[in-house]
Amino acid sequence: MALAKKDAIGGSLAPFFKPENHANDLALIFEPLSIREGIVGKFGPRDHIKVKVTAFRSQDALDKGAPSSEEVVEINATVLAKDLKELMENARKSGDNAPALIATLMHYQPKNGGNKSWVFRLPTDADYDKAVAFYEDREAKLQAALADVPDF
Secondary structure (H helix, E strand, O other), X not given: OOOOOHHHXXXXXXXXXXXXXXXXXXXXXXXXXXXXXXXXXOOEEEEEEEEEEEEEOOHHHHHHOOOOEEEXXXXXXXXXXXXXXXXXXXXXXXXXXXXXXXXEEEXXXXXXXXXXXXXXXXXXXXXXXXXXHHHXXXXXXXXXXXXXXXXX
16 A cells, blocks of 8 residues: 655646636536535635536537536636526436536526626527437447446
8 A cells, every 4th residue: 555645645626617718618518516605705605616628619619519628617707607506506406416408698687786697508509409419429439338337
């Protein structure tokens, strides 16, 4: 048995998600992984959601089923985090421990003049269907690969 060296301890958190970098993406697949609740920051306590984000930035990427990027990030934007937390809680109540959401992003200005917030929006039907096809194909390949793993 090998003991880890001191420099192996620590690491870093996932980078923060920057919605403005994805404002023009045609489809995004959000797969929430975990929640850290009530993290105190500059603007008070917020929930932080660790999420795998698969982005399709162009029609070509969607048509080919080849994501422009895939990364694990931390989302603390209030509305996005609230919606992802709700997605996770509702999915887990129904026995789904790996929910996913396909959406685009919009910078929404409330009618009452409050602060702008990033919110989820549905992609076009065609873009949504292509993202679903990618997601389902990827999940099927994953399940097939796991079926070949021996039990110990």
